[in-house]
Amino acid sequence: MLHLVTGGAGFIGSHLVDELVAKGHKVRVFDNLSSGREEFISAHSSSDVEFHHGDLLDLEAVVSSMQGIDMVWHLAANPDIRLGTRVTDTDLKQGTVATYNVVEAMRLSGVKDIAFSSSSVVYGEAAVMPTPEDFGPLFPISLYGASKLAGEGLLTSWTGTFGLRCWIFRFANIVGARGTHGVIFDFIHKLKADSSRLEVLGNGLQEKSYMEVNDTARAMIHIVEQADDDINCYNLGSGDTCSVKRIAEIVVEESGFSDVSIEYTGGDRGWAGDVPKAMLAVDRLFQSGFSPTFNSEEAIRHTARSLIEEIGLHE
Numbered sequence: 001m002l003h004l005v006t007g008g009a010g011f012i013g014s015h016l017v018d019e020l021v022a023k024g025h026k027v028r029v030f031d032n033l034s035s036g037r038e039e040f041i042s043a044h045s046s047s048d049v050e051f052h053h054g055d056l057l058d059l060e061a062v063v064s065s066m067q068g069i070d071m072v073w074h075l076a077a078n079p080d081i082r083l084g085t086r087v088t089d090t091d092l093k094q095g096t097v098a099t100y101n102v103v104e105a106m107r108l109s110g111v112k113d114i115a116f117s118s119s120s121v122v123y124g125e126a127a128v129m130p131t132p133e134d135f136g137p138l139f140p141i142s143l144y145g146a147s148k149l150a151g152e153g154l155l156t157s158w159t160g161t162f163g164l165r166c167w168i169f170r171f172a173n174i175v176g177a178r179g180t181h182g183v184i185f186d187f188i189h190k191l192k193a194d195s196s197r198l199e200v201l202g203n204g205l206q207e208k209s210y211m212e213v214n215d216t217a218r219a220m221i222h223i224v225e226q227a228d229d230d231i232n233c234y235n236l237g238s239g240d241t242c243s244v245k246r247i248a249e250i251v252v253e254e255s256g257f258s259d260v261s262i263e264y265t266g267g268d269r270g271w272a273g274d275v276p277k278a279m280l281a282v283d284r285l286f287q288s289g290f291s292p293t294f295n296s297e298e299a300i301r302h303t304a305r306s307l308i309e310e311i312g313l314h315e
């Protein structure tokens, strides 16, 4: 099968490309390299992975990339939730409009199957925790969350109206090698700049689920192989949580630096729109026969080790 992966040169996308190729599939990557890197996919031969440099805001380019495609994995988006506190139209364009262009290009090209990287942030500050897929109403509190919820609506409406089939994945925080953003990445950069102190945004008690990126890519493919309703919606997480305070401690332990003072800026959240506590119910994922290799804390330690190496903390 020939798969189109939007954002395939990004952090999660490039691991998904690796898994698809390992399973014998051919892949076309569509990416504008705004936060992705071509080197993340350059180990693959051009007969396995074809790279299309293009922007999802260019509908014509998206339509051309659909030629011969059996299934679309739509991962491209602005990855930075915090950006919405300063720039208010990025998620609208890179999330909502980009997703419209993807489903519209599929309609115009007759491609039917799409998997989408949504997020736990669609639940907002959910009253029920762990939060199951059928929790509602969905009231996201970030602009990024609003664009993910809009993306889900576009997929389900194109499914209802034009006969698409969709797999919606509501990700926990995804961590691992090749990470280019997120809390572990930020902590390592802060320690590289100053190894005597580590500033943590908020009071450190924010608590979320973390999933390792290879587990995430394997889980996505596993669910697409198992679930064949018109609309398939799954939380992807590891079944537990970890606090930001514990992440800071793990990163400091793995850094090998002694006498690091961990300092908290205070408040219950890192920034306006940050959800202080998120825990996904993963019963549906586990009942499908998938079990992740790492729990949250193990995924964080594994990631800290990989990123300390990649970032060159001690260089």
Ligand code: NAD
Binding pocket: 006, 007, 008, 009, 010, 011, 012, 013, 030, 031, 032, 033, 034, 035, 036, 037, 054, 055, 056, 057, 074, 075, 076, 077, 078, 079, 094, 098, 117, 118, 119, 120, 171, 172, 173, 174, 175, 180
């Ligand atoms: P990433 O920034 O590494 O990947 C996004 C990719 O999309 C990049 O390669 C970027 O160059 C590309 N891209 C962005 N805008 C584009 C555009 N207009 N046209 C073409 N390409 C474009 O981020 P990631 O962490 O790998 O995230 C992948 C997806 O998973 C995103 O949709 C993100 O919202 C979602 N997600 C990530 C997490 C997480 O913890 N990392 C959690 C929930 C959801």
